[in-house]
Amino acid sequence: MKRKGILIVVSGFSGAGKGTLMKRLVSDYENYALSVSMTTRNPRPGEVSGREYFFVSREEFEKQIAENGLVEYASYCDNYYGTPKAYVEEQLEKGKDVILEIEIQGALKVKKQFPEALLLFVMPPNAQELRRRLEGRGTETKEVIDKRLKRAAEEAEGIEEYDYIVINDDLEECVRHMHSVIMAAHDTPDRCGDLIEKMRKELEAFAK
Amino acid sequence: MKRKGILIVVSGFSGAGKGTLMKRLVSDYENYALSVSMTTRNPRPGEVSGREYFFVSREEFEKQIAENGLVEYASYCDNYYGTPKAYVEEQLEKGKDVILEIEIQGALKVKKQFPEALLLFVMPPNAQELRRRLEGRGTETKEVIDKRLKRAAEEAEGIEEYDYIVINDDLEECVRHMHSVIMAAHDTPDRCGDLIEKMRKELEAFAK
Numbered sequence: 100m101k102r103k104g105i106l107i108v109v110s111g112f113s114g115a116g117k118g119t120l121m122k123r124l125v126s127d128y129e130n131y132a133l134s135v136s137m138t139t140r141n142p143r144p145g146e147v148s149g150r151e152y153f154f155v156s157r158e159e160f161e162k163q164i165a166e167n168g169l170v171e172y173a174s175y176c177d178n179y180y181g182t183p184k185a186y187v188e189e190q191l192e193k194g195k196d197v198i199l200e201i202e203i204q205g206a207l208k209v210k211k212q213f214p215e216a217l218l219l220f221v222m223p224p225n226a227q228e229l230r231r232r233l234e235g236r237g238t239e240t241k242e243v244i245d246k247r248l249k250r251a252a253e254e255a256e257g258i259e260e261y262d263y264i265v266i267n268d269d270l271e272e273c274v275r276h277m278h279s280v281i282m283a284a285h286d287t288p289d290r291c292g293d294l295i296e297k298m299r300k301e302l303e304a305f306a307k
Numbered sequence: 308m309k310r311k312g313i314l315i316v317v318s319g320f321s322g323a324g325k326g327t328l329m330k331r332l333v334s335d336y337e338n339y340a341l342s343v344s345m346t347t348r349n350p351r352p353g354e355v356s357g358r359e360y361f362f363v364s365r366e367e368f369e370k371q372i373a374e375n376g377l378v379e380y381a382s383y384c385d386n387y388y389g390t391p392k393a394y395v396e397e398q399l400e401k402g403k404d405v406i407l408e409i410e411i412q413g414a415l416k417v418k419k420q421f422p423e424a425l426l427l428f429v430m431p432p433n434a435q436e437l438r439r440r441l442e443g444r445g446t447e448t449k450e451v452i453d454k455r456l457k458r459a460a461e462e463a464e465g466i467e468e469y470d471y472i473v474i475n476d477d478l479e480e481c482v483r484h485m486h487s488v489i490m491a492a493h494d495t496p497d498r499c500g501d502l503i504e505k506m507r508k509e510l511e512a513f514a515k
Binding site for chain 2: 220222225226227229230245248249251252255256258259261262263264265266276279280282283284286287288289291294295297298299301302303304305306
């Protein structure tokens with residue numbers, strides 16, 4: 100029986116290591132595909148449409164909104180950013196687990212359209228470590244770091260909406276554990292409907 | 308932060324391999340404890356109270372019922388069988404994941420008293436394989452096997468009440484996968500309340 104993919108939404112504090120984890124999942128295992136967002140902003144040098152983003156016109160984006168072609172979208176600095184539904188569904192049908200990085204408001208919108216989506220929240224082991232990582236980048240001012248910590252405090256309010264907390268302490272261990280959590284999620288009854296139905300029919304046939 | 312154990316309820320069709328899986332979890336990993344049931348039946352030669360069962364008198368068992376000292380209990384062939392709450396709670400407090408094998412009615416009673424319990428349903432990969440395993444034992448009459456298959460068809464009605472389906476195809480793989488599922492379950496927000504609370508407090512302190 101062919102197994103359908105799961106839509107995986109990854110959120111977490113800035114500095115929790117979401118990006119690295121997602122890249123590692125895709126490179127270490129064969130079952131993942133990264134969702135490619137659609138945007139109206141102009142491509143930067145080297146960016147390729149369909150790889151970094153699907154680059155489209157404002158008209159095209161608004162047509163997608165009108166036709167309910169996006170899983171979620173938001174507007175930022177006068178540009179639209181969104182997740183094309185067709186691409187996600189195509190990958191899921193192929194059996195790929197599609198990973199989508201998005202903040203909490205977007206995550207909840209996704210869950211509404213895809214109730215079987217798996218919502219993961221990535222955290223460092225403690226707040227001191229989060230601060231250390233933000234400072235360690237060495238590229239941000241104290242003001243920016245403080246703003247991010249404040250934003251983290253706000254985001255922490257929504258953690259209960261997620262299915263799993265992923266603690267990113269040791270990267271290698273975290274990648275393996277995150278993969279385990281996703282593999283386990285394939286085996287919840289709501290995601291195994293076909294298998295359960297098949298087993299029931301076979302057992303009923305025996306019982307006759 | 309010390310992690311509390313999870314109460315794990317294992318159900319599944321007769322012939323699905325529950326007993327073997329549970330024994331392997333306990334022997335392969337250090338985090339498990341098997342729940343020991345209480346019964347009013349007489350010990351058989353070689354059985355030790357506190358190992359196979361806690362053997363008690365009818366009066367003692369009924370006292371436990373009256374004092375709400377059992378997670379669940381049932382009566383079978385004029386004897387009581389039940390799960391002592393004190394033993395389970397003691398092991399959970401120690402951080403042990405306590406495994407309890409029980410059928411669906413009992414499993415749902417446990418879930419009521421321990422909402423954070425994890426309910427696992429063990430299945431063979433398909434019904435033909437279940438039949439083959441039941442026949443393969445070679446110890447049962449056709450009548451008994453048919454009865455078990457019929458019972459399996461009835462039990463299959465309740466699968467959606469469980470948190471995870473565990474497919475027992477290859478034993479080694481299944482033990483590892485079952486362990487992964489349980490490790491993942493430790494990281495749901497409802498089981499990480501203390502960790503989330505701690506993170507929130509620390510972040511709030513930074514944000515001040």
